[in-house]
Structure formats: structure tokens, C-alpha cells
Amino acid sequence: MPKNLLLTMVALLFSVGIALSDSSPAQAILSKGFDGLKGGPGKIMETPGHGSVLEITNADVTTGVNRNLPLPIDQIRGCPILVSCDLSADNISAKPESWNGIKLLAHIEFPPGVPHGEEWQQANLPVGTFDWRHVFFRFQVPDNATAVTLILGLEKVTGTVRFSNLSISLVPKFVQAPAVPADQPIFTGHTVPRLRGAMVHPDISEQDLANFADNWNGNLIRRQLFRDDPKTTETDFVTYDKWLDEILGKTDLVLTWAAQHHVKVVLDLHSPPGGKFPSTGSLFSDPKAEEHFVEIWEKMATRYKGNQTIWGFDLVNEPNDDQTAPGCMDWQDLALAAGKAVREIDPDRTLIIEPPDNGGASGWEYFNPLPLSHVVYSFHMYDPLRYTHQHVFNPKESSVSYPGEIDGKLWNRDALLKAMQPSIDFARRYRVHMYVGEFSAIRWAPGAENYLADAISIFEEQGWDWSYHSYREWQGWSLELGTDESNLQPSPEPTARFQVVEKWLKQNEKPTD
Numbered sequence: 410m411p412k413n414l415l416l417t418m419v420a421l422l423f424s425v426g427i428a429l430s431d432s433s434p435a436q437a438i439l440s441k442g443f444d445g446l447k448g449g450p451g452k453i454m455e456t457p458g459h460g461s462v463l464e465i466t467n468a469d470v471t472t473g474v475n476r477n478l479p480l481p482i483d484q485i486r487g488c489p490i491l492v493s494c495d496l497s498a499d500n501i502s503a504k505p506e507s508w509n510g511i512k513l514l515a516h517i518e519f520p521p522g523v524p525h526g527e528e529w530q531q532a533n534l535p536v537g538t539f540d541w542r543h544v545f546f547r548f549q550v551p552d553n554a555t556a557v558t559l560i561l562g563l564e565k566v567t568g569t570v571r572f573s574n575l576s577i578s579l580v581p582k583f584v585q586a587p588a589v590p591a592d593q594p595i596f597t598g599h600t601v602p603r604l605r606g607a608m609v610h611p612d613i614s615e616q617d618l619a620n621f622a623d624n625w626n627g628n629l630i631r632r633q634l635f636r637d638d639p640k641t642t643e644t645d646f647v648t649y650d651k652w653l654d655e656i657l658g659k660t661d662l663v664l665t666w667a668a669q670h671h672v673k674v675v676l677d678l679h680s681p682p683g684g685k686f687p688s689t690g691s692l693f694s695d696p697k698a699e700e701h702f703v704e705i706w707e708k709m710a711t712r713y714k715g716n717q718t719i720w721g722f723d724l725v726n727e728p729n730d731d732q733t734a735p736g737c738m739d740w741q742d743l744a745l746a747a748g749k750a751v752r753e754i755d756p757d758r759t760l761i762i763e764p765p766d767n768g769g770a771s772g773w774e775y776f777n778p779l780p781l782s783h784v785v786y787s788f789h790m791y792d793p794l795r796y797t798h799q800h801v802f803n804p805k806e807s808s809v810s811y812p813g814e815i816d817g818k819l820w821n822r823d824a825l826l827k828a829m830q831p832s833i834d835f836a837r838r839y840r841v842h843m844y845v846g847e848f849s850a851i852r853w854a855p856g857a858e859n860y861l862a863d864a865i866s867i868f869e870e871q872g873w874d875w876s877y878h879s880y881r882e883w884q885g886w887s888l889e890l891g892t893d894e895s896n897l898q899p900s901p902e903p904t905a906r907f908q909v910v911e912k913w914l915k916q917n918e919k920p921t922d
Contacts, residue, residue, distance in 0.1 A: 443575060449476035450562070459495060459541065459573040466570075467563040470502065475512060475562030480577070487552040489580035489775075490515070492532075492559065493545035493735075494572050501536040501568035507802065509565040510536055513572075515548050518556040532732060536566065541573075546732045547580065547739075549775055586777040586839070593840040597874075598721055598759035598785055601918045604629040604673055607880035608847060611635045611656065615666045617881050622670035628917040629673045629720065631846055631876040632663055636680035646701050649682050653705060657712065664718045671919035673720040675761060675876070676709065677846070681725050692725070692743075694734040699743055706747045710754040717922050721759035721785055722751060723846060727768035740765045741776060748781050760784045761844060768846070770828060773835040786841050789878075790848040790864060792828040793820055797850045797860070800894065801885065810855035812863075822863040829867060836871070845875040849886050850906075853894040858905035865913055877910055 443453050443463050451465035451474065467474040480490075492513065504510040514531035530548035550557055561572055606629030607621065613630075621627045636652050660676065667674050682705065683698025684691055692698050706724065713719055724747050730740040738746065748760050762779060764772025768789040778784070791797045793815050799808060812821040836843045845868055850857040861877075868875045879886045884897055888907040891900040903911070 443476075443572075450474045451476060456571075456573070461573065463561065463572045463575075464569060465562050465572075467567055470505070470565055470567055473512070473562060473564035475560050475564070478559040478561075480515075480557040480559060482550075482554060482556055485550050485557065485579060486554055487550060488582045489547055489549050490557075491545060491547050491578040491580050491735075492576070493543065493578075494575045495541050496534070496544050497539060497541045497571045498535075499538050499569045501538070501563070501570065502566045503536055505565050507533075510534060510563070511566075511570050512560050512562045512564050513544065513546065514560040516556075516558045516560055517548075517550065517554050518558075519551070519553055520555055523553065530731070536568075544732075545734060548731065549583075583775045588838045589840045591840070595840050595842050596783060596785070597842045598783065599673060599874075599920060600922060601628065601920050603869075603872075603917065604720065604844075604874040604920075605876075605913055605917050606630050606672070607877040608633065608677075608882060609880050610882040612659070613663060613881070615662075618663065618666045618672070619670055621880055622667075622672045625880075625911065626914045626917050627672065627880075628919055629675065629874065629876055630663075630667065630880075631675040631677050631723070632660060633677045633679040633726065634660070646682060646697075649701075650705075653708075657709070664713075664716065668718045671921065672718075673920050674718055675720055675723050675846070676713075677723040677726050678706075679726045685727075685729070691732060692728075693730045693737050693739065694732060696737055699738055699746075702743065703747050703750045707750045707754060710751040710758060714755045714758070719758075721761040723761040723763070723787065724748070725763065726846075727789060728763060728765050729767050730765050745779050745781070748779055748784070752781060752783075757783060761787050761846070763787045763789070763846065770830070770832040773831040776835075778835075778839045778841060784841065785844050785874075786832075786835065787844040787846040788829075788832050790825075790829065790845055792825070793818075796820065796854055799851060799854055801851060808853075808855055811850070811860040812856065822866070825860075825863055826867055833871060836873075843871065843873045845873055847878040848875065849878040851885050852887060852890055852904075852906065853885075853892050855892075857892075858909050861906055861909045865909065869913065 443461055451463055453461055453463050456462040463476065465474050465476070492515070494513065498511065501511060508531070511534040512531065513534065514529055517528040517530065519526055530546070532544055532546035534544060559577065563570055606627040608631040611633055618630070621630070634656050664674060681692045682701040683695045692702060706722065709722065724744055728740045733739045744762055751758055751760060760781065760783060762784060764776045766772030770788045770790070778786070796809050796811055796815050799806060809815045818824070832843055835841070848864055850860040854860070865875065881887070884890060888904060888910055889899045890897065891904055
């Protein structure tokens with residue numbers, strides 16, 4: 410960072426109550442203390458062992474109690490920011506919505522006329538009572554942001570929360586890799602015109618796979634390595650490895666069945682070591698978990714070297730590195746580390762890489778292609794979530810239709826295309842193949858067949874492979890059940906959603922390699 414810019418930042422940070430410490434220019438802001446938060450709700454007090462502590466109590470579940478700290482927008486625009494603090498809590502009540510609760514949140518504002526108007530990026534924090542713990546999250550300040558405010562407090566929950574050692578660091582700015590030559594060949598990892606299929610249940614039966622391959626004409630399944638055991642955590646690596654060995658034993662059977670029916674398989678690591686959710690533990694918050702992550706992919710690369718039924722290794726389902734801890738790799742670096750490890754064992758194995766931001770298309774804006782061969786890139790398409798997941802998280806919410814206005818915005822094919830534009834741009838800029846690993850609309854969503862038809866038409870237009878979510882997994886996504894949310898009996902006639910997907914599956918060619 411140029412010296413004059415750093416000096417300007419120092420002066421501005423002191424003006425808003427943020428103190429600059431002896432951090433390196435690579436992380437130019439390091440703040441501790443709450444001077445910029447004086448005058449709001451709650452109280453600031455000195456606590457032995459923790460220094461200055463901001464304590465906030467809320468007694469009303471219908472409202473929130475917060476303190477706000479404006480950040481120096483001119484100095485952070487376009488940059489990643491790391492926010493961290495120590496946190497303890499007493500009797501935090503259940504969240505009415507997932508985004509409520511303890512707030513360690515960045516409110517980002519945009520100029521008038523920008524469609525979304527504002528964004529909220531926040532740490533995913535627990536409820537209940539807990540002793541001091543270190544928490545953190547990262548967020549990207551867009552180039553066109555006009556203001557960023559850090560918010561600390563409680564929203565629509567009761568209880569008391571305490572913050573100390575607040576730190577705000579400027580992370581090195583993302584640098585986009587240069588485009589590749591327009592005549593560079595695109596690697597797909599297969600020889601058929603298109604792979605079209607579905608995500609399947611972790612315990613799919615041979616009969617169900619045969620039905621999907623022979624009657625539906627699917628030529629691809631995405632097999633999730635998913636661990637659903639609330640009694641254990643992914644931080645117990647001995648137990649984790651035992652689970653992995655068991656599910657890989659089942660996977661060997663599935664691969665045998667798939668080969669017999671000429672179906673390619675994606676191995677999708679749905680449950681990585683360390684866990685997926687920062688509130689309970691995360692792959693990106695534990696260096697040992699990241700080390701073990703590389704080790705298990707080495708293990709799978711060795712086990713499946715030369716297996717032609719596997720199309721590729723999907724290294725992590727929907728990665729989210731917003732809360733990457735100091736000393737840990739973010740997804741860009743961790744994906745490369747795991748990819749290199751696999752490549753050392755199996756040079757020809759296709760790697761499937763999803764972007765950060767939970768695998769959504771927007772994650773490509775701050776991700777570069779890996780400097781490795783035999784890589785396919787993948788994203789998941791559920792935009793807008795209010796439509797595709799209606800009644801999943803909030804059974805009492807009103808229904809919305811597609812095409813139509815959803816939360817003040819018209820959603821139609823053009824809107825879906827715009828939502829997928831970062832994937833289109835990434836694929837074109839770097840001459841890479843794109844795979845839509847998951848997409849769907851809940852079966853009771855009005856107009857779901859229209860949504861699926863428009864989405865698939867875009868995938869086909871772009872030449873992408875895809876897998877519908879999902880085949881005989883959870884009833885809400887079933888193409889074989891009707892639109893009545895309470896009716897769990899298969900429809901006597903093919904559903905409109907099934908007919909949309911079937912139209913494209915019937916065009917499949919079966920892989921012969």
C-alpha cells in the first residue's frame with residue numbers, strides 16, 4: 410500500500426474511533442476498543458482479562474438493540490474486510506429467523522437506482538449461554554458501495570451479549586486473473602454431448618439407480634457424501650474417518666451399479682472435516698481440519714485412481730469461507746492445496762470446483778481459476794431463494810409465483826439469466842466448462858415447471874452439464890409427487906415438472922468409457 414494512502418487511512422480511522430496498530434500493510438486496519446461506538450444502547454465497561462467490554466441486553470423479542478460504527482468507505486471500497494472479536498452471551502433466546510440473533514453485521518449501502526439497494530453480511534452466531542469465544546467473518550465491499558456500517562447487538566431475541574477486542578482488518582484486495590486466449594480448448598472430462606442427471610439419496614438403492622438410468626435415461630448422478638449425525642461433530646476426526654470409510658464402502662457399490670447402467674458419477678463431499686457451519690465449527694477455522702481435508706482427498710484419490718465411472722471429485726459442496734480464521738487458508742488456497750494433492754496421485758482425475766459464497770454464481774466475482782489441468786467449475790442455482798425454497802424455512806410465509814414479481818423484482822427468464830451471468834462470464838473469460846451441480850424449485854411453488862424450463866434452457870444454451878436436485882431424496886424436491894404440499898403419494902400421471910426434466914434427459918447419450 411502506498412505510504413500516503415496509509416497515512417490518510419490512519420487519520421480517517423482515528424476520526425471514527427478506530428485505532429491503527431502495528432499490523433502490516435497487507436492488513437492495514439487493526440482496531441481494538443469501542444471509542445467509535447460511544448453514546449448508543451448498552452454499556453462499555455472494563456472487565457478483568459478482557460479489557461473494554463461492550464455489553465448489550467434486549468428484553469423485547471419484537472425489536473433489536475444495536476450500536477453502529479460507520480467505516481471509512483473511501484478507503485475500503487472494493488476490498489475484503491475481516492471483522493473479529495471476543496464474544497460471550499447469557500440466555501440468548503431462539504432466533505425467529507436464521508438471520509436474527511446476535512448481530513456482528515456489516516450493512517452495505519449503494520447509490521440510488523441500484524436494484525438491490527443494500528446488503529447485509531454477518532457472522533452466523535449461536536444462541537443460548539456460552540463463555541468467551543473468538544468469532545470472525547469476512548465480507549467484500551463492492552466497488553460501487555456508498556457506505557458501510559458495522560452493527561453490534563441483538564435482534565428479535567432476548568438475553569445479554571458481550572463484545573471485546575473488536576478488530577477490523579483490511580485484507581489484500583482480490584486481483585482478477587487475466588483472461589485466457591479465445592482459442593484455448595475447453596476441458597469437459599467426458600466424451601458425450603452433455604451430462605444430464607440428478608443428485609441422489611446417500612443410500613440410493615440399485616433398483617432406484619436402474620430406474621433413473623434405464624427409464625429416465627439419466628447419464629449422471631451426483632452422489633453426496635453426507636453425514637447426518639447430530640450426536641457427533643466433524644471435529645472428531647477418528648469418528649469422522651470411521652463414517653467416511655463406511656460411506657465409501659457404500660459408494661463402491663453405487664459405482665458398480667452405475668458402471669453397469671452407463672452412468673457417470675460425481676463424488677460430492679457434502680460434509681467436510683471441521684464442519685460446514687461457523688457457529689458450530691468450520692473447515693475454515695481450524696488448520697487441523699484443513700490438513701485433514703487434504704488428507705481425505707488423497708485417500709479418495711488413491712482408492713479411486715483409474716475408476717472411469719467417476720466423472721469428477723466435487724471437493725466441497727457449497728463452500729463458505731466468510732469466517733476464515735487467521736492462520737487458515739481461504740477456499741481459493743485450500744482448493745488448490747487439495748487439487749494439487751489429488752493431482753500428485755491421479756494426474757488425470759477431473760476436479761470439480763464450486764465458488765465461495767455457498768456455491769452461488771455470485772461467488773465467481775472473487776475467485777480465480779486454479780492453475781491446474783483437468784478442472785471443471787460448478788455452481789448451484791436457486792435464485793431467487795424466496796421462490797425456490799418457499800415454505801421450507803418459514804411454513805407460514807405467503808406463496809409466490811414464477812414468472813412474477815417476488816420481493817419487488819420481476820423474475821422471469823431474463824432475470825434468471827442475469828443471476829447466472831457471473832458463471833457465464835467466468836466460463837468465457839477462462840475458457841472453462843461449467844456444471845450446474847444443483848438447481849430446483851420446491852414442488853409446491855406455483856409455476857415451478859416454468860422455472861425449471863427457463864433455467865434448463867439457459868444451461869443448454871450455454872452448453873453446461875447439470876444435475877437436478879434431487880432424485881428420490883427429500884420429498885419436497887421430488888419430480889414424482891404433485892403440487893399438494895401435504896400429499897406424499899406419487900402422482901398417478903407424470904407431473905409437469907417431471908415432463909420438463911424428462912424432455913432433456915431423453916436426449917442423453919450414454920457414456921461408453
